[in-house]
Amino acid sequence: MNIPVLEASQLVDERIAKPVENTTDIWQGRFFSLHEDQVRLTEGSEPVSREYVKHPGAVAVVPLRVVDGREQVLMIKQYRHPVRVSLWEYPAGLLDVAGEDYLQAAQRELAEETDLHANQWDVLVDYFATPGGHTESLRIFLARDLEEIPEAEKTFERDEEEALFEWAWVDLDDAAAAVAAGKLHNPSAVTGTLVTYYSREKGWSTLRPAESRWLR
Template sequence: MTAPGELADAKDAGREVVAHRTIHAGRVFDLVGEEVRLHPDDEKPVVREYLDHPGAVAVVALRDGEAGEEILLIRQYRHPVRAQLWEVPAGLLDVAGEDYRAAAERELYEEADLRAARWDVLVDYFTSPGGSDESLRVYLARDVTDVDGDERHEREDEERDMATVWVPLDEAVMAVHAGRIHNPSAVVGILAAASARARGWAPLRPTDAEWLR
């Protein structure tokens, strides 16, 4: 059995990539194909196609409300699924050399008109490891303040009509379990925040914590 503290995913660079090609170069991410030898004694490599993604960050913003902690949710239209989804602020790591926390701060400012004085790493995950290399880090942002009106970011495209709402964290957890929230960063972030709160925030990690990506 695995001892406590030893359960961890790990990089595996031991698989020989025989060939790599770009099938389609997209605006945000590419579709690539690779021939990989899964075992050293395999005579023929297998083909794996996946989305080559820059990665992303998301932010669970919390504030103290009358009934306890409240989480900020944003309603955004997502065309591939033809749905309006409740989400947390999030964005791509598409600025070369940008610090991960700085990217999260930027997204919180641009999408929610908020700044936060306290930041921690809440949870990391691969969004769809069978078909994409996207890794996403979810931060917990607390001690939040509103951005002044004249400093607010001018939103475009889908972001123009985004509604925002502060919801009790317990209510958000119930919405996840009831199947009423579907965005993965929101689902993961909400449940991770509730779990960390139940343990007195002990599981939180520093913003420069190691990230498997």
């Protein structure tokens, strides 16, 4: 095959909407729904069937502080029943509040899950969690200049899995090493850690404004 070599400026995902001949709504849950599309991939070809889950989107936040010249990230240990594993993660959640954008949701999740707010917000990375069968779009923010929320302003009650949270500050170098060693498995933890590590190595020059647009 004659495979081209791309310039860095050419390495960009592109939104293309293939024609959908028919959609069947299979199942509707509280937040997610399952659908089947008959999509025509090329002109003149027969449609193919593609099943996928519709998802409202989500956010994750990497809270970062500097102690004695070392960057540390705040991680949460949370039980995830579908995989039967307690995973080290970052504060995260669905876009399940009407009218919220990604930044507002991230600020809410940080407050609810860590009792912190941040004065500096930047975009680390955007991705589609499972693009072969899921519409979930996820944005990971870097939150810095952290402050604890006063006790009188803490209104969120943690229940169910959130009542079992464990918190820990982790050196960024140690978190990146844990990813490489196969010790961390949550996708936002893996992605957020590696991009934070990379961004630090680039002097934070890769960070984007908190309200940057993307392909979601």
